[in-house]
Amino acid sequence: MKFKVHTKIIIIISSLVSILLVSFIAINANRYLTRMSENTTELYSAYRISELMKSFKTNINILENKQRGYIVTGDGKFLEEYRLKETETKTYLKSMEKYFSGKPEEASFYKLKELTYKKLMEVKDITQDENSLKIDRPGINTMSDINSTVDEINESLSKTTKVLIDNSIAYVQVSKNWSFLEIAIGILTALAAVVILFKDVDVRNLLASELKLAKQQADENAMMKEQFMANMSHEIRTPMNAILGFSNLLQNTTLDKTQSGYLEAIKTSSSNLLNIINDILDFSKIEAGExxxxxxxxxxxxxxxxxxxxxxxxxxxxxxxxxxxxxxxxxxxxxxxxxxxxxxxxxxxxxxxxxxxxxxxxxxxxxxxxxxxxxxxxxxxxxxxxxxxxxxxxxxxxxxxxxxxxxxxxxxxxxxxxxxxxxxxxxxxxxxxxxxxxxxxxxxxxxxxxxxxxxxxxxNATKVEDFRPFTGKVKNILLAEDNNLNQVLASIYLKGFGLETDIAENGMIAIEMLKNKHYDLVLMDIQMPLLDGYSAAKIIRTELKLNLPVIAMTAHSMKDERAKCMSYGMDDYISKPFKEAELYAVINKFLGDKKPLTESGNDKLLTESKSSQPHMVVNIKELIALTKGRPAFLKEMITMFLKQLPIDITDVENALKDNDFLTIQARAHRMRTSVGFMGMKHLLVPLGKMEELAIANDNMPEITTSFFQVKNDYTLAVVELNEVLMKIQNETLII
Incomplete structure (x- = not known):
């Protein structure tokens, strides 16, 4: 603590001293820079006057020559040229007068001015008295005085210029010295700061190590808490859901009054316990901000x-x-x-x-x-x-x-x-x-x-519709889909539309099939192994040069997914799980006669049953509507689902152990399609969350929590779907 206080005092004092020194240097440097600027201005003025003096001397000699030419010849041309130079000479005098005011050369300048005007008066006298042209004038003496005065002024200006140049050199040297001093102080200050920082580095490293260790422990504790919550969810919710599920099944068997009472007590207690567990888990997540x-x-x-x-x-x-x-x-x-x-x-x-x-x-x-x-x-x-x-x-x-x-x-x-x-x-x-x-x-x-x-x-409502089979030449559809359940469902729908269907399990197979056979339309799943739907669509457009309709099928819920599909050359988009009417509508846009779908004669709406039913995981009514009430179709869908989903569940469990985000993302995407078609749309949210987090390679605990929610409901769904299969077998299922 003493070291920290001592360091702070040294830093503060050093900073103040540095600021004062730099300020002092800056003030003095600025003072000399100002002097140097003034000296430079003065030097420029002296140089300018020196040049004017040269021009003046040249002009006065020209005046003398023009005057002599006029006197000798009487030619007015010499007089005109004389007048022009006279004006210039007066201008030079006027320009120089301001500079010499207060200068050592002031007396000499006024002498020069007087001599110049005296010289100019000679010509004036000559022009007024033409008889005087032949008379000798003392012009030569005047010119001699003017030239000697000009030389005197130039000599003085030379001395002044030399002094000003010497001053500039001195000012530059002084400014340079101040700059060197400023640099030296800066270097010394920097060295002092480095020394202080080096002294403090050990303390900082120690604090950083302690902070890193504390953060690591906090992260481990958070991870342990997450894992505990996930295990709690799985280990308690799963058996409790199973108890409730089998209690519902047991309730449908023949029981006496006492057994029914016991069973009702089991159901009530289990339900209450499950609600309490759910509350505790949710409360913990809210408190943790998760x-x-x-x-x-x-x-x-x-x-x-x-x-x-x-x-x-x-x-x-x-x-x-x-x-x-x-x-x-x-x-x-x-x-x-x-x-x-x-x-x-x-x-x-x-x-x-x-x-x-x-x-x-x-x-x-x-x-x-x-x-x-x-x-x-x-x-x-x-x-x-x-x-x-x-x-x-x-x-x-x-x-x-x-x-x-x-x-x-x-x-x-x-x-x-x-x-x-x-x-x-x-x-x-x-x-x-x-x-x-x-x-x-x-x-x-x-x-x-x-x-x-x-x-x-x-x-707003689901209408019972009769789909007109597509007429005319038989239409061939290529279904590119890797999910078996989706293959069967879509194939049955397409067959009902009067369409011939071939199935490709991935994008590469789809491309090969398109090379060897003519198809009228492609239904393209986006996420497939080996070659995904985006890449396959791009190959169809750029390499195969085919312009047949390609319709994207995807379970992605991102709002820009449609635009992305269109950018790869697809013509339309249908979101999974899709209804039969939705599939018919999108195909009809490209292969049909564009007439609206015909409705059944009664044009009735499917309405929710008013009979009270216990809450179930699987929406059996939606599943029956999806299969159009055909028991064989329903049985096949359920059987395939019960066969496929356990494999996906096992794959995800293994992927969670191995932190395999890629497998989690692929299986979650496939399960989203399956559960959507099987009347369990409420699982689309946790599965979608699993897929998005897996794509981002982020938050394995949240993925685990969502997965256990899916697995819990899957456990109940198995019981409910097996009950449906039993009713189909016994022909007791009410369609």
Whole structure:
């Protein structure tokens, strides 16, 4: 500590001394520079006067010659030339007069001026008296005096010039000395600074080593925490999800009343435990600042309807009403984080139902304002439950707070739910408030702003459509796709459109097939082994010189993906997972007659079933609609999915151990397509995050967390899909 203080004092004193010395040198150097500048100006003036004096002497001699010529010949031409030189001579005198004022040569100059005017008067007298032309004048004596005076002045100017030159040399030398002194002081100061820094370097190195060690320990602790959280998620969530999944299956078997009671207790306890675990994990991520808010396009109305469906059975079991009201002017598609919005609303609705035994629960979605393509939505969750004591309203969002111990004893929970909700709302730049009256119920008000999305704005409903087969000459389609599930699905769709299809498993095979056979259109997956879709499309355009339509198929969600595909020579773009109608529409643009799709006679819309169903991982209805209700097609899709996905899961697990980002990115991309087609679109978000982080070679713990979320839901999906296969086999599946 003493060393540090001593060093600081030395540095401060040295700096002050250096500043004073440099300032002193700068002032003196500037003083001499000013003198040198003045001396240079004076020297220039003396030189200029010396030159003028030479010109003057020349002019006066010319005047003398012109005067003599006029006297001898009487020719007026000499007189005219004389007048011109007379004017110049007077100008020279006037120019020099200002310089000689106050100078040693001033008396000589005025003598010269007097002699000059005397000389000029001689000619004036001659011109006035023509008889005097022959009379001798004392002009020669005057000229002699003028020349001697000019020589006298020039000699004095020479001495002055020499003095000025000597002064300039002296000033330059002095300035040079001051500069050398300034440089010397600078060098000494620099050397002193180096000496001080060298003395301090050991202390700095020691501090740097300690800091590096502390940072390394902090990073290791953070990594251990991340790994622990990931393991916690996997090791606890997975078996708990399995317990819940098999409990649902067991519930469909024949049970007596006692067994049903036991099973219901298992389901309730497992669900509560899983919720507690999820709350703890989310709370830890929020506290660590590791919870990210995404910006993706989603259907807020579908999200709210799914929320209602999720809690309908629970509300019905308590014999309370459960309503959802959405304002008519609510935009269908918005940009935001559907997962976190869903998490907020699930928590609030779950609490509302849990604390309500009479009356019911309402979810209201209102539009507060719409400005500049941004909508401010207000979500109100009203219940007629037990309410909150006035004294507890201000602390209801505090962590580990449930109002009182009686609430915890009667209803359970950790007291983290509302704290997490508040954090999630604030992370989305929103606001949450609560109104409550004990014994009359509560109202939680969430206000969030979202940019309005116009991408899918026309997809308000899914129509049952009959696709006209393409007529005329048989059209050949080349499907470049490496995912088996996608191959089967697309092939069945294309066959239904009346199109012949050949499959290429990668870009290289696709190029060879195009060389050997004529195709009317290419469906090109972007990410394939050996040769990707971008490169294949470029070869088709630049080397094969083919102008057939090439349609990109990709699961990438980046907003500039379409433009990138177009830049490689592709004609259009379809995002995976795609619907049959979307595939037909994009192909019809190039191969069809451009007429709109025909709809079935009844033109009915597929509507959500009003029957209450438990929340499932797989959207079976979407899967059935995707396969157009054909059991054989559905069975084939499920079988291929159950065969392919375990391989991808294993590959990712091995890649996580080896830090193999390339494999993680490839498998996540392939799984995104598969789960999208299999009615598990909610997994597109974690898989997309895995893919983006893997491309950036960044954040393996976050990749691990997302992967375990996928794996957990996959475990449940296996159970649900096997149940569907069993129903198909027993012919009990309701299509």
């Amino acid at each position: 919870l990210n808010i995404e910006k993706i396009n989603f259907n807020v109305k579908d999200l709210l309807h799914s929320l209602k469906l999720m809690f309908a059975e629970k509300a019905a079991s308590k014999k309370i009403f459960f309503e959802l009201l959405i304002a008519e002017n609510t935009p269908t598609f918005i940009y935001g984080d559907p997962t976190r919005l869903n998490q907020v609303l699930i928590n609030l609705v779950s609490n509302a139902i849990k604390f309500t035994d009479k009356g019911g629960v309402k979810i209201l979605c209102e539009v507060k304002s719409i400005e500049h393509d941004t909508v401010m939505l207000v979500f109100r969750i009203k219940d007629s439950g037990i309410g909150i004591k006035p004294g507890n309203i201000n602390t209801v969002f505090d962590r580990f707070n449930q109002g009182n111990t009686e609430t915890t004893r009667l209803y359970g929970g950790t007291g983290l739910g509302l704290s997490i909700v508040k954090s999630l709302v604030e992370m989305q730049n929103g606001d949450i408030n609560v109104k409550s009256k004990q014994g009359s119920g509560s109202e939680f008000i969430v206000t969030l702003s979202y940019p309005i999305s116009y991408e899918n704005a026309t997809e």
